[in-house]
Amino acid sequence: MDAATVDTPLYLQLAAHYRQAIASGVLAPGARMPSVRALMRTHRVSLSTALQACRSLEDEGLLEARPRSGYFVQAPRRAVLQPVQEPEPGATAASPDPAPYSGIHDRISDFVVKCERHPVVTNLALAFGSPECYPQEALKNAALRALRRRPEVLVSPVPPQGDPGFRAVLARRAMAAGMSPTPDEIVVTHGCTEALNLALRAVTQPGDTVAVESPTYFGLLQVIESLGLTALEIPTSPSRGMSVEALELAFATHLQIRAVVVVPNFQNPLGCVMPDEEKARLVALCDAAKVALIEDDIYGALSDDDLPLRTAKSWDRSGNVIHCGSLHKTLAPGMRIGWMLGGRWLARIRMLKHAQSRANDALAQLAIAEFMGSHAYDRHLVRLRRLLKAQRAATAEAIAAHFPAGTRLSMPSGGMMLWVEMPGGRSSGQVFDAALAEGIRVAPGLMFSNSGRFDHFLRISCGTPFNPNIEAAIRRLGQIVAAGG
Amino acid sequence: MDAATVDTPLYLQLAAHYRQAIASGVLAPGARMPSVRALMRTHRVSLSTALQACRSLEDEGLLEARPRSGYFVQAPRRAVLQPVQEPEPGATAASPDPAPYSGIHDRISDFVVKCERHPVVTNLALAFGSPECYPQEALKNAALRALRRRPEVLVSPVPPQGDPGFRAVLARRAMAAGMSPTPDEIVVTHGCTEALNLALRAVTQPGDTVAVESPTYFGLLQVIESLGLTALEIPTSPSRGMSVEALELAFATHLQIRAVVVVPNFQNPLGCVMPDEEKARLVALCDAAKVALIEDDIYGALSDDDLPLRTAKSWDRSGNVIHCGSLHKTLAPGMRIGWMLGGRWLARIRMLKHAQSRANDALAQLAIAEFMGSHAYDRHLVRLRRLLKAQRAATAEAIAAHFPAGTRLSMPSGGMMLWVEMPGGRSSGQVFDAALAEGIRVAPGLMFSNSGRFDHFLRISCGTPFNPNIEAAIRRLGQIVAAGG
Structure with a gap:
């Protein structure tokens, strides 16, 4: 030593x-x-x-x-790949860039349409696991039991806010992440996407500004634009998440900020986890500034080390944090079930949910309550975390082996995504198009910001058990990147 | 003779x-x-x-x-009850009243919250049938078959726009109402409520005006306000539906009208059906004025005489009509399945649906496709129409027997609602509160307009097979009305 x-x-x-x-x-x-x-x-x-x-x-x-x-x-992949760089000091210290919003909607729409239209052989753009990662048979059996036991739910009024039994299970499960909601504080939604829509509609008016991580999930940028809001991108560290200092500065200089949206655990696309003390600071800052904090925690249960990560909501004492979750990543990508804790906007959120899509139907909730209420869910999560960890490692290794020198890579400790920085000013849009033409789908970095700041990045998903097809696709992708996109 | x-x-x-x-x-x-x-x-x-x-x-x-x-x-109920009156000539000829919108959201929210909180013995406010009106066992079996045959849908990506097989069935069924969509023109939604939200979001911006029937379904008024739009109420005849003349005048005098929403078949709450020539005129007028026509056709299959009613969409040649439907009234109130034909806004609607809640999960669609693709659905509809007709007749008879003299009543030829005009300036809000205190829920007329114009009306639902409890509730309701609310 x-x-x-x-x-x-x-x-x-x-x-x-x-x-x-x-x-x-x-x-x-x-x-x-x-x-x-x-x-x-x-x-x-x-x-x-x-x-x-x-x-x-x-x-x-x-x-x-x-x-x-x-x-x-x-394998010593660290030897060839450096971690993704921190945001430039200037970007953190200076006023954040309120990148003009026009275009991102079209850009994302183009991406969505291209993805839907183009035949895909290897999909590295999905932000959820492949079917074999999830307990299909157990879910099917839970749904069969729910149907046999409660067929009347097919033809009966739907309970407001969602099935009470399902909300009770969610409330129990929320305790592991440091929260203690009552079932009555939970509103069941059509996935986390609807929850984010409702949260933003509850706390903003068209024309308001919403602070987001930079880079951030493109679906969020699309929601923000579709609601007539403006996104303000806050520098975000690949290791520590959104910069609370930069956010504080933004509050001081941008008066129209009405909400902050964060993914504190395994942020999409960076994969970073905010340290607990940063989460606590963020909650306190938003509370003091009277700006709603909207938390998207869909990846929080996917930590490699099986220890549940605390949510920002767990520090909330004033109801200023709206917490959103779903089962899309962790249990059932085919079932559109999400939920939210509305904090002090609960009543308004309930009413907006009623006006936007009424309560969710009960059958899927009953089936999932059956499964999530049992230890089978815990066993599934342990298995899923192992799978994702191995898949991330194998994918990272393949990238290290096949991408050109100078490539950098995030090294998340959970979740299912890698954030890849291409060397030498490659354009992710060109790489995306060239790869799609060969049946390989990746998420181009330019989707994750209104600015062009992340155009030389790719988000590569590791949701599918690593196999020779994926290896081949990554090799080909490395060649496309090496050729300049 | x-x-x-x-x-x-x-x-x-x-x-x-x-x-x-x-x-x-x-x-x-x-x-x-x-x-x-x-x-x-x-x-x-x-x-x-x-x-x-x-x-x-x-x-x-x-x-x-x-x-x-x-x-x-x-029983000779016609002997005591006159039909509901036509709108006053002045109301049709003069400029429509752009009733100030403030308050309706709160008013409806109050109603929704009161309804949820108050124990109810007899519910005459539901706009759908009771469970025994629907084929619970057959739906359960269809869902069991779908689960056994396609369990992978629980854990697999959801097809954009909805399950292709379900959309094919919907396209076939649409032909009976005079439409001929391809499955690709159909977007599956979370009920007709989400379809109306998406339609309005597709064709308007906050601040725009939307022309609606007067009276109209309160859920629509809530959607309109929640999207930052203003409702303009167009006089509507209890026998012929929205006045096309009044709408034409409104187009000439209100430049901000961007959409018209109608329920041409068994309008809620009036129960009226627009004659075919009026539907055709309405479509032509909106087309010429370049104002989107949004049609809500959730009751169209519930005609007493088993003849399918034509939709406004069936006259649409330019894509100017957005057609919305659901199964909430006709097949499965517990399953939140709706759909829409987006006309020339299809691409925008698809993207808004993606941003708002992603595609619907597949399981419910597969189950319903199984049922709707068979003759069992036709047999169910025949039975349902018979039930509703009998229930409407029995309820009307009870109203005739127990309400005070001077009461007037709509006489729809389908659907599940009666529109009751109370004599002598009764306030529906007071009747609602007094009835709710005794466990009887009705929908007060003041909910169906931003103006106070329909405060002396009640909407009474006939979705439950008539029984002594309903008889007693209507008798009590008649006493409350007679006592002045």
């Missing part, structure tokens, strides 16, 4: 030691890491220190834990 | 003869009408004439046909 200094905690010294061994090739990819007991003996450290060291290396992507077999060395 | 004149067709002379016999008590309520063969013999008329006479009396509500038993005399 010669590389360590006396000020560094013991487990980090131990980790640094093995990091060097891996970098030098002493421990080759695929090799077994010494067992925890061996580490304790060899380095005279406690069980806790040995474990922390291994987990730290695992978090860096250098080691992989295999159940009952211990840790193994991963 | 002494009451007849030589100019009157023979069957009307025969009908007049028996009308008099019924009015005078010669044929008492419940008595059997002479058989058709007896009429032929007695009056030396043809089979056709005898049948026409009976059907004419049936249409007036004087006779009731019982399968395999012939015609029976109904």
